[in-house]
Amino acid sequence: MTKLNWGMIGGGEGSQIGPAHRLGAQADGHFTFAAGALDIDADKGRAYAQSLGVAADRAYGNWQEMLDGEKGREDRIDLVTVATPNSTHYEITKAFLEAGFNVLCEKPMTMTVEEGEDIVRTAEATGRICAVNYCYSAYPMVRHMRHMVASGELGAIRCVVANFSHGHHADAGDADNPRVRWRYDPAMAGVSGQMADCGIHALNLATFITGDEVTTLSADFASTIPSRVLEDDAMVNFRLSKGTIGRLWTSTIAIGRMHGLDIQVFGEKGGVRWHSEQPGQVWYTRLNGRTEIIEKGEGGISEMAAHVSRVPIAHPEGFPLAVANIYVDLAAAIRARRDGTPLDPAADHFPKAEAGLRSMASVYATVASAKADGAWVDARPPMYR
Ligand code: NAD
Known part of the structure; x- marks a missing residue:
């Protein structure tokens, strides 16, 4: 080849x-x-x-x-x-x-x-x-959660809770640091700060794992450091097209949270949880059952997860290999075309x-909602309404 x-x-x-x-x-x-x-x-x-x-x-x-x-x-x-x-x-x-x-x-x-x-x-x-x-979305165990939802293992999905909250811009003394300041300046960053930077990753995961799309949302934005024009903290309630309830918290002032990306998906038959800082594990609880840990690399893992796993069980495959998984898929897609x-x-x-377009539509919807005191707004791109 x-x-x-x-x-x-x-x-x-x-x-x-x-x-x-x-x-x-x-x-x-x-x-x-x-x-x-x-x-x-x-x-x-x-x-x-x-x-x-x-x-x-x-x-x-x-x-x-x-x-x-x-x-x-x-x-x-x-x-x-x-x-x-x-x-x-x-x-x-x-x-x-x-x-x-x-x-x-x-x-x-x-x-x-x-x-x-x-x-x-x-x-x-x-x-x-x-x-x-x-x-x-290219971490093996995130792909496995997508498989669990698609195969009906969790039943109909009732609720998704996603966080991408870290504490790396929590120092008010850093407000004038040029490497930080531009992120909260509309001239450089656009209409949104933290939501457009990190919140969209968490929202993308919510839609990727559930195989669904955000339809409406309501947002509360705050600039906890007053000199920041754009938000450094946002809480977003959203709905997916099949009625799933969504909750998203994204923040840059969450001291003590490091990378801070995690997601939980609650279905009628069970719930799953994934944390980017322990990416090789999914915590899985069946209705009325005990919690078990599904490990990347264990026998019986879904084809979707196995497709993007390289190293044996209990050896982490982190960020660069997740990016590599995008390239593996792209190479296959380019060759197929x-x-x-x-x-x-x-x-x-x-x-x-x-997915990039849907994210932008969601960012604009959060901005519009936050300006309207959290009013529910349509989050779909006009071309998909
Ligand atoms: P950065 O400021 O650290 O680096 C930007 C680089 O681009 C610099 O080398 C700069 O010289 C170069 N550059 C700037 N303008 C250019 C131009 N017109 N032509 C050629 N090179 C140019 O930024 P970064 O943190 O690496 O972010 C870059 C992009 O990646 C952003 O859009 C950011 O949102 C995104 N990002 C994504 C993730 C992710 O998880 N997917 C993580 C970090 C950053």
Whole structure:
């Protein structure tokens, strides 16, 4: 099987998410790191790409140069990852889709719902794959929970409770720190702070595991550090299309919580719980039964989870390998489209542009609701109403 060519925009030296993509894309041997425009500083970007093994003529100074350079090549990249700051995602993703490239875009996919709809339509019109890096959906035991819901093991789902609350911006003395301040500044971050940054991961998990969509929601936003214009804490009540009740708490001032992403799903026959800091385990309780722990790697685990597991039981597969799972699925999807062969259904669980759009619609709905004192609002993108 020949390797696919992969390129990256953003994710330069010292960036937060860049290393996870480089580890993820190359972990399973599906992709060669062939091209990059890695940094806002052209010279730094070129030098860093070459230090990572990218050929000099494919170590580009900016994304427009990369688009022009790659378009005309026989061995053009099969997939480009967009890992730049949020406000640039739409323009870069759209340009690469229109030029016929497959794209994996970081979250949030766009800054507005309209842009999100445009990306979904552009991907459809061009026949290219547009994925969004909701990497928590690619943890083996999250996939296993999706299987448990889909197979009816939990019965009809009554309630989902999701949290993505950490304490890393709790220091009021940090309010003027430039690395923190931009996140609460609408000019840089958009309409929402913590909800758009972390809340959408938890909401995406709620929909991924239940196989359902958010229809309406009611939100309470707070800026607990008064100089912050955008929210640093949000509580969101939501409803899924099949009537499931949803609760979401997302915060940056929760001192003592570290990564702080966890989710519980309560069905009529049982409940499950997953915590990102113990990612290899699902706590499972049957109605009127004791709690048992399902371990990644144990016998009888679902095909959906086994498909994305590599190392033996009790050995954690954390964040970079979850990102790698997105790349494994993307490699399968790219090859299937290229060769005109059917895609293995086990590889078709990667998050697509539709998930990026639904997230943006939910973010805008939370903002509208919070401004209207928690009024319930429609959270569906207009094109899906
Ligand atoms: P960062 O500020 O740490 O790094 C951004 C990198 O992009 C830097 O190397 C910068 O030089 C480069 N860059 C900026 N503008 C560019 C441009 N126009 N062209 C090329 N390179 C450019 O940011 P980060 O924390 O790595 O976040 C990047 C994106 O990844 C954000 O959208 C963020 O929301 C997302 N992210 C996602 C996850 C996840 O779990 N999926 C986690 C962290 C960050």
